[in-house]
Each structure stands twice: as structure tokens, then as C-alpha cells.
Amino acid sequence: MERDAERIQTIRRLKEEIYGEYGFFYYVPMAESYTVQIPVTVSCSYRRCLYCDLNQGMAFRELSLEEIDRNIERLRFIHETDSRPPRRFLLAGGNPFVLPAEKLLTIAEKVRNCFPSCETISCFARADDVLNKTGTELNALRRAGYNRLCLGIESGSDSVLRYQEKGVGRAENAGAMDALDAAGMGYSAYIMLGLGGREMSAGHVEDTASLLNCAHPFELTVVTLVLFRGARLVEKVRAREFKRMTSLETLKEGRELLSRLTLSTVWNATHKTNLFPIKGKLPEHKGLILRRIDAAIEEMSGGEGLKRHELQRWQNWGVE
Numbered sequence: 001m002e003r004d005a006e007r008i009q010t011i012r013r014l015k016e017e018i019y020g021e022y023g024f025f026y027y028v029p030m031a032e033s034y035t036v037q038i039p040v041t042v043s044c045s046y047r048r049c050l051y052c053d054l055n056q057g058m059a060f061r062e063l064s065l066e067e068i069d070r071n072i073e074r075l076r077f078i079h080e081t082d083s084r085p086p087r088r089f090l091l092a093g094g095n096p097f098v099l100p101a102e103k104l105l106t107i108a109e110k111v112r113n114c115f116p117s118c119e120t121i122s123c124f125a126r127a128d129d130v131l132n133k134t135g136t137e138l139n140a141l142r143r144a145g146y147n148r149l150c151l152g153i154e155s156g157s158d159s160v161l162r163y164q165e166k167g168v169g170r171a172e173n174a175g176a177m178d179a180l181d182a183a184g185m186g187y188s189a190y191i192m193l194g195l196g197g198r199e200m201s202a203g204h205v206e207d208t209a210s211l212l213n214c215a216h217p218f219e220l221t222v223v224t225l226v227l228f229r230g231a232r233l234v235e236k237v238r239a240r241e242f243k244r245m246t247s248l249e250t251l252k253e254g255r256e257l258l259s260r261l262t263l264s265t266v267w268n269a270t271h272k273t274n275l276f277p278i279k280g281k282l283p284e285h286k287g288l289i290l291r292r293i294d295a296a297i298e299e300m301s302g303g304e305g306l307k308r309h310e311l312q313r314w315q316n317w318g319v320e
């Protein structure tokens with residue numbers, strides 16, 4: 001009993017040592033929230049997207065291999081009594097895939113040495129992080145276990161990406177997905193509803209659908225624009241330059257996007273930023289999802305239903 005209490009205390013201290021630098025708000029991909037998370041970078045190397053405040057002003061930092069080693073050892077201690085050895089791992093940070101291929105391969109080797117049960121390693125990636133690697137490097141990374149990248153596409157529209165200062169355009173997003181396909185590396189594509197506001201919504205839908213219909217992500221992670229207090233987009237909204245969509249409008253935008261998709265993948269709109277969470281396989285469940293969304297739109301168009309959903313949705317978020 002005393003031993004258990006001591007172990008719990010030790011694990012608490014180790015977790016503080018491992019994740020303390022990330023601060024209060026620590027963003028991980030939804031699908032990877034139950035994986036073993038290994039800090040390798042802090043913040044994002046880009047940090048200029050207009051709508052983003054995920055890094056809370058923190059400077060970008062690459063952890064040294066010694067620091068990463070120490071964290072992996074700490075995690076080994078934490079997980080050594082797990083009933084099932086962990087199979088899935090996540091490199092934590094805004095875009096750890098920015099690291100050079102050599103460093104990513106060394107990290108994968110360290111993970112496998114400590115956790116022979118490791119099957120996949122995931123992390124957030126920007127399109128330019130992928131394009132900065134050669135086909136040979138991407139192949140080597142896939143063989144080393146990098147097989148569930150979370151690629152921040154957000155939109156297929158150059159106007160939207162330019163306005164939001166994403167730093168990459170449609171061509172880079174398409175090129176990155178092609179490069180991952182060529183390397184056989186699995187990835188989920190993140191898409192953000194409402195990112196073009198009211199004025200660019202039609203183009204956002206049309207261009208995103210045409211981009212995705214030529215791609216092969218194993219999943220589409222659909223999220224909705226959240227106006228974080230620290231994001232520069234707030235100023236544009238206050239100045240009435242960016243016309244935010246209402247939640248119901250973003251749900252309709254998502255419906256419109258889904259109706260145009262012809263690819264085989266998973267539509268995963270269960271992220272808590274979405275007004276109406278729903279997930280299903282495409283194309284098999286497309287008709288069913290559309291009908292459910294239509295029913296939700298009808299129910300929420302009344303007012304009270306929408307208010308109830310909104311209250312549940314925004315609990316615990318630091319938003320405008």
C-alpha cells in the first residue's frame with residue numbers, strides 16, 4: 001500500500017518534469033490523446049497563423065536528444081506496470097515533424113529500444129515540414145514507425161490560406177499529401193470549418209472538396225474555427241473585417257463540404273469545437289451522416305436547441 005502511494009507520487013513528479021514546460025494548455029491531436037506522449041519540441045516553428053493561439057506566445061524550442069532520452073526513460077518507468085504494453089506513441093509539440101529526418105529516426109530508435117511494443121509514432125505536421133524531406137527520408141521515416149501524421153491542411157483555398165497567413169498554399173498542401181502517399185505514410189488531414197468567414201465560405205468549400213477528392217488521408221479530422229483570445233484574428237473580427245460565421249452556418253458549411261466529397265476515408269467531426277459531433281466512413285455512411293446533419297440543422301434552427309448546444313460546447317474554452 002505504502003509502496004503504491006510512493007509510486008503514485010513518483011509518477012506525478014515525473015509527469016510534471018516531462019510536461020511542465022508546456023504550461024496549462026497542452027494541445028494534442030484528438031485521435032492520439034490516449035497514446036504515450038513524448039515531448040520533442042515546444043511550441044510551433046511557424047507561429048504565424050492568424051487564427052492560432054495554441055502556443056500561448058511560447059518560443060519554439062527543440063529538445064536535445066539527451067532531454068528526449070531522459071523523457072523516454074521517465075515514460076518507461078511510468079508505463080512499466082501497464083497491463084498492456086503501449087503500442088502507439090505521439091511526439092508532442094506544435095509541429096515536431098519539422099525536425100530533420102535524422103533526428104526523427106534517432107528518436108524512433110530510442111522509443112523502440114525502450115518500448116519494443118511500439119507500432120506507430122504520430123505527430124502534428126505542416127505541409128512544408130513534409131516537403132522539406134526527400135522521398136527517401138519519408139520512406140525511412142515510415143519504416144521507422146511514423147505512420148499516423150496529423151497534417152494541418154485547414155483549407156484547399158489559396159485565398160483562405162493567404163488571408164489566415166498559413167504560410168503554405170493549396171499547391172504545398174497537395175504536394176505534401178502526394179509525397180506522403182508516395183511514401184506510403186498514413187496521415188489524417190485536418191480541415192477547419194469557418195476559416196474563410198462568411199465571405200470566403202463558398203470558395204473554402206469548393207476548393208477544399210476538390211483538393212481532398214485527389215488525396216488519400218485515412219481520416220479527415222474536421223474542426224471548427226475557434227476565436228482564441230490571443231489570436232491576431234480577434235482584431236480583424238473587432239474591426240469587422242473578418243465576418244465570423246455562426247455555429248449553425250459552420251455546420252451547414254460542413255454539410256456542403258461533405259456532400260461534395262467522393263474520396264474513401266473517415267469523416268471525423270467529433271472534435272469538441274464542432275456544433276454537431278459525428279463520425280462515419282466515406283463513402284459508405286455519407287448519406288446517413290448528411291441526413292443526421294440535416295436533422296440537427298432543423299432541430300437547432302429553432303433557437304433553444306442551438307443555445308443548449310452552444311453552452312455545452314464552450315465550457316472551459318478561453319475564447320472571445
Ligand code: SF4
Binds near residue numbers: 045052054
Ligand atoms: S495553427 Fe499550427 S502551424 Fe499555425 S501557428 Fe498554430 S501550431 Fe503553428
